[in-house]
Amino acid sequence: MPEPPDPRRFPRVGDPVVPVPRRRTPDEPPGLRDAVEAHVLGEHARGLAARKKLVLLLVMAATAALAMVAAAVLSVATGLWTAKPTIEAQQDANREIDAEKAPFTASIEYDENTQGAWIFVLGRTFTEKEQDALNAIAFEDSSGLLYGERLLRFLQPLGGRFLARSSYMDKGWPTWRMGAGYDATVFRMNLYSERAGQLSITGMEAVDLDCEPSRAETIVDFAPQGAAPYEGVLFDLSAGGSGPYITDPEPLENQGLPYFDVRRIDLGAGASPGGLRVEALVDGESCRWGILAHFVDASNKRGEVALLDEGEPFFAEAAPTDPVQHWIADVGRAVEGKPPLAPCHEDPGASGMCP
Incomplete structure (x- = not known):
């Protein structure tokens, strides 16, 4: 008997029409x-x-x-x-x-602080009229200005030049001499580098030293009433430019030592400018000089930079050893009602401070 047809193989009425693709x-x-x-x-x-x-x-x-x-x-x-x-x-x-770029540059600011001991020198003698005006400057007045500052204002227009006394140090330095009459020119040296890499100043030396006897004829001297040490360095130009030596009071064991034996100055890499107080000492002779700084950079490359005062040598002036006019400020004279400045060149007995 034949099998019935499979309903899945034959369409039925009502089934959807599926299109057959045409070949x-x-x-x-x-x-x-x-x-x-x-x-x-x-x-x-x-x-x-x-x-x-x-x-x-x-x-x-x-x-x-x-x-x-x-x-x-x-x-x-x-x-x-x-x-x-x-x-x-x-x-x-x-x-x-x-x-x-330049390894570093330096700017100089001279110190004319009249609060301590000082000397003014003049390349000529005072006229009688100038001497009268000088003696009229009282040790104290109502202006509130220090005596030294008022003298400075009087002397500078006449060509007077300011010299500082050497710093007081508990310890000497290798070329220090007993009894030397050191005069000092003091300035602050600001060091700055624009380099991105760090560099370090590892040494300095005085160079191109050219000294001659002082040509000044007049001294106005405010003798030390006490002294104090300062943080910084000194160059002893009276001994061929030796130095720089440490003047810092602490630590005491470092005072008088060569500065770069124990320290260095780091610059560059965004570091703040380095400031250094420099004291140039002379004795009887005025000197022109420069500083040669040695450095090493981050690549261990070494070099040298000559440091000057706006392209000119530094100048450290000395007071003359035998001035024509020598005036010494003596507080005792002011107390006695006399002009504070004693004319030692006219009367060595005018003050116990006259040489």
Whole structure:
């Protein structure tokens, strides 16, 4: 007995109509879909079943994705491989540019502090009229200005020049001499570097020393009423420019030692400017001189920089050993109602402070 027909193989009334794709005849020109498949899959995919075409397309997409990943990995690897040499080359270039800048520069500020002991020198003698005006300056007045400051204001327009007394030190320095009449020119040297890399000043020395006897004829002397040490360095120009030596009062064991034996000055790399109080000592002779500073930079390269006063040598003036006029300020005379300045050149007994 024949089997009944399978209802799944035959459509029934009411079933939806499923369109059957029409196959292209051999002589019919290819449509858009055929052109895309041929372009993407290639001519060899013609005639393949739709399932095989899909598999081929998926394989090609996976291959393309892997190629893209491989390219990205290669690009990253190449970047990492070349990054270090590029950074090093840039750093080398920056260092070369930085090395072209001046290692450091110096600006000078002279100290004319009249609160301590001081000397004014003049290249000529006072006229009688100037002597009268000088004697009229009282030791104290209502202006509130120190006696030395009022003398300074009087003397500078006449050509008077300010000299300081040497600092008091508990310990001497290697070239210190007992009984020497040291005069001092004091200035603050501000050191600054624009370099990005750090450098250190490791030494200084006095150079181009040119000294001659003082040409001043007049001294106005405010003898020490006491002395104090200062933080800084001194150059002893009376001993061939030896130094610099430490003048700091603490620690005491360092006082009088060569400064750069125990210290250095760091500059550059954004460091704050370094300030150094410099005291140039002379004795009877005035000296022109310069400073040669030795440094080492971050690359361990060593060099030298000549330090001057706006392009000119420093000048340390000495008081004359045998002045034509010698005036000494004596507080005792002021107490007695006399002019504070004793004319020692006229009367050595005018004050117990006259030489």
